[in-house]
Amino acid sequence: MRTPHPESPPPLRTRRHRVLPGFGLTLGTTLLFLSLIVLLPLSAAFIRTAGLTWDEFWAQVTSPRVLASYRLTFGAALAAAAANAFFGVIVAWVLVRYEFPGRKIVDALVDLPFALPTAVAGIALTALYAPTGWIGRALDPLGVKVAYTPLGIWVALTFIGLPFIVRTVQPVLEELEPELEEAAATLGATRLQTLARVVLPALLPATCTGFTLALARGIGEYGSVVFISGNMPLRTEITPLLIVTKLEQYDYAGATALAVVMLVVSFTLLFGVQVLQRWFFSPERHGR
């Protein structure tokens, strides 16, 4: 960065950085792509829905079948994100703090749900948890049915959500200063007290962020769920599937109204993540 001459007035920020060329070209390209690929199509959903009266819209998005799908989708996504918050923090802890054979492989494997196409995850989990599958066969005598029940949806969403928690908690854990833990130990805390009072609170912001990301992903998830859920209306039908069903029946108004509800929920969660991150990582909180 150039230092301005002492006598000259401080240069305008925007002016100084425009020394580099290509601002107009790259901003234009970015906005063009963004508008054509993302914003215009998304606005189509809202504009289409604006053609409905409020009563029509309300009837579409609160019919019993739709309400059942909300309960299932949000319930399963919440339960899966909660399970991931618990197990994901432990996995991150083990990966960062312990040495064990195969650690690097486990670390790389955590990305599997990101890399594996959702349809493949869906059929693999269904094959495992169906009453004839490796795991389903063991659970069946116990009276536990996983495939084609809400429990199966939870399994799929837990698979999908795992990396979100691990990959947000891991870097925070790597940068956690050991001095804090040492101080706690010096002051007489047992290891468990240190973990509960010093380490876990420090991981809370990242865990909350990861939880919200996993939740948002779980609510919209389709590919891994449709195979294992069985897709019975009112029982195991998630909201994204209901959108597809309505679309296949040429019920465009119904599908679009549901999509708008889901978009509003997703955007709220996305906004929530931004607020969370800004709050947790604001300079005031770190005393800088």
Added chain:
Amino acid sequence: MSATASTLVHVAAPHRRRTLADPPWLKRILLTIALGFVGLFLVIPLAAVFVEALRGGLRLYGAALTEPDALSAVWLTLLAAGIAVPCNVIFGLAAAWTIAKFDFRGKSVLTTLIDLPFAVSPVIAGLVYVLMFGAQGWMGEWLADRDLRIIFATPGIVLATIFVTFPLVARELIPLMQAQGRDEELAALTLGAGGWKTFWRVTLPNAKWGLFYGVVLCNARAMGEFGAVSVVSGHIRGETNTIPLHVEILYNEYQTQAAFAVASLLTLLALLTMLLKSIIEWRHRRALLAAAHAETRTFAS
């Protein structure tokens, strides 16, 4: 959403020798829980794909992959990814240049908007294109008059693929190029290089690993996308089926072994992606360390 973003730029603090260790019993419990969870949710499903795929022997496995519908699905998937990935590379480079090299009002809004497709359910991503280009859509009549098909045809599949992979390249490049700053570009310009030359000779080489990383992730997602493509494809066999859609059809027709055989192709792609990701992260870490060393040398001399 942001989970993969910071992994590349983030350089791990060197592992410090712990003066504090967890008691052995706690270590054992946590290791058991973590490895048990990873084993149950990640390793077993991964193994299941290959076991099911090879259940009928190698000959059936090969037959499932070389059948004409499977080949046309592979071709369509390669085509869709072959168009979607370059589009997102151009977009990603433009967005990263704007956001990383300039300050302007609304920058954080723009960054958020780029992430938007990650917050949208894949099904809705498909739906919005049906609303635009479908028979009942905004441009439906106009397209029908000109005998153009987007929905239930290849263009729709490509568009939906671009949508779901939209942020992937950009969000790898933006933090990387932000961290690199603009000093080198300014130096190149001062020495008389033009804008494009600066980009090709300075910016692109600096960002090449980030770009490659973004391309790898983008390609994996593009080839594996199911929900969005499923809505716009119409599932016409041998015509508008991508590999994931072909897997679905085979599975629903109880051709389980064939479904898993085709699925194993995508699984191998996923494993390759994870391998490349690990290698790039490792290399990148080394490159950053080398750069840091070079800097100290320059300042020392």
